[in-house]
Amino acid sequence: MASERKITCKNFLDELTDYLDENAAPEIRVSLEAHLAKCPDCWVVYDETKKSVQIVQKMDCRSMPADVRYRLQSALEAHWKKV
Numbered sequence: 643m644a645s646e647r648k649i650t651c652k653n654f655l656d657e658l659t660d661y662l663d664e665n666a667a668p669e670i671r672v673s674l675e676a677h678l679a680k681c682p683d684c685w686v687v688y689d690e691t692k693k694s695v696q697i698v699q700k701m702d703c704r705s706m707p708a709d710v711r712y713r714l715q716s717a718l719e720a721h722w723k724k725v
């Protein structure tokens with residue numbers, strides 16, 4: 643069994659919200675962290691997304707509301723189309 647799954651930036655973005663919600667499986671978390679360590683572009687997206695999530699959580703929401711999640715997804719997709 644491979645210790646590290648190869649993931650792409652697309653995979654990373656697909657898993658990012660689960661990762662931040664702490665819903666991702668441990669082996670996925672390891673893969674995402676490995677990807678973060680070597681991909682500065684995803685690190686920027688991760689950092690911005692994490693801050694957004696923290697703001698939402700401060701507003702007393704346990705998980706991201708669907709509209710926030712949707713806007714975030716759109717912003718991320720726009721970001722990745724520019725790269």
Ligand SMILES: [Zn+2]
Nearest residue numbers: 650651681684
């Ligand atoms: Zn990446």
